[in-house]
Amino acid sequence: MPEKSAITSSELGVLWLTYQEKTMILRMLEYFIEKAEDEKAKNIMKNLHGEIATYVGIITEILQNEGAVVPVGYTAQDVNKEVPKLYDNGFDIMFLRLLKQISTGLHALNITMTYREDIVLMLTELTAITQKYYNLCTQYLLEKGLLVKSPHVSMPRSVEFVKDKHYLTGLSVSPFSEKRSLNTVEVAQLHHSIESNITGLQMITGFAQCANEKEVKTFFNEGAELAKGIVKELTEILLENDTQAPQTAGGNATRSTIPPFSDKLMMYCTSLFCSFSMGSGSLGTAFSLRNDLPPKMTIFLKDTFEYAHKGAKIMIKNGWMEEPPQTEERNHLLK
The missing domain is CATH 1.20.1260.10 (Ferritin, core subunit, four-helix bundle)
Structure with a gap:
């Protein structure tokens, strides 16, 4: 053996x-x-x-x-x-x-x-x-003061159970009442998504400044706009809940337009971040009990998927996408 x-x-x-x-x-x-x-x-x-x-x-x-x-x-x-x-x-x-x-x-x-x-x-x-x-x-x-913690809340003094189905609709008591406040699980997911997209936005802004290929530069600019939109919408949800959204003064791109990385590497890095965004977004959608949140998250997932798919086409066109090991081509071998 x-x-x-x-x-x-x-x-x-x-x-x-x-x-x-x-x-x-x-x-x-x-x-x-x-x-x-x-x-x-x-x-x-x-x-x-x-x-x-x-x-x-x-x-x-x-x-x-x-x-x-x-x-x-x-x-x-x-x-x-x-x-x-x-x-x-x-x-x-x-x-x-x-x-x-x-x-x-x-x-x-x-x-x-x-x-x-x-x-x-x-x-x-x-x-x-x-x-x-x-x-x-x-x-x-x-x-260094470059990371904003998620907001503090009052500590619970008793265990509570959901008493009304309107909890899932995102409303307080009845269809005519205001939205219920976000629970801490929902705040955690929103905070994490905003924080991740801010870093992703800073990254891709630098990539857009220094990319060699015009098509790649345009792709990165589109990614920056996508990240901005996600940050804006999720921030509004937190602010409506009187909850502070994460912000940081750190991590900005300089004025340099000279690329430290190949377009191939920057495209792969962006693809990796898109995969992470879709994975964490799916998790956030699954654990959000206020049903006005999953539709928004689903749109973000769709937009991110379409963006990642466009990136894959660019990588294939330029010969930058290394192919994973394949299973045997049985039909071809039999012929």
Whole structure:
């Protein structure tokens, strides 16, 4: 019996996806480390870069031992560390914190699709690293005043149960009354979505400034407008509830128009953020009990999906979309 069983199709897919994401993060970290002016932020990013690079090596070794080709992913050709700063005022750690949110979800999902002990262990270790750096980023941003916490509410003094079906309609008591106040689960989802879209808006604004291809530049500008619309509508919902929406003065794009990243890398990064937005948006829709919220969230999901689909077409047109490993073409083989 062999020491390790052959990897399954799902494990091959998980390794491929993880390789793509981690090599992209490495390239972006290399630029942000080069431009970092704050020593603490630089150390966070340098330490993370070293840990991620180790696991990229582990994935490479597993694939090679299985006789599988190693993906291209993102290489030194996709980053230029010598150009001026594209972002300022804490964006590097704000962006990294959001990336760690995405990685948390990806690792949690991927670990449920793997069986071989060494791959499960690798994903478990990556999850621990992700959680560690997410916390480091959060505490750093709080210390610098660049992260706004969700609002405080009065603590509940008794357990309450829903007594009327109008709770689900979003109304207080009757169809003619005002909307009921948001519950804390709904506030949490709205706050998170606004916070994520603000960082995404800052990111894609920088991308739009420096993209080489005109079609890509237009695509990023459309993404910025989409993020603005989501932030605006969700902020209005919170303000109607007399609840403060998150805002930050940090993370702005500079005036630079010289690209630190290839269009290919920026398109993939945007695609990753769209996938995260659709996943977290679906979760928010599922846990919102005031039924005026899910329709809005569903429209955002539809718009984000259509935007991501348009991006995929651009990537395919330019030869930037690396194809995941395929199953056997049985019909072709039989012929």
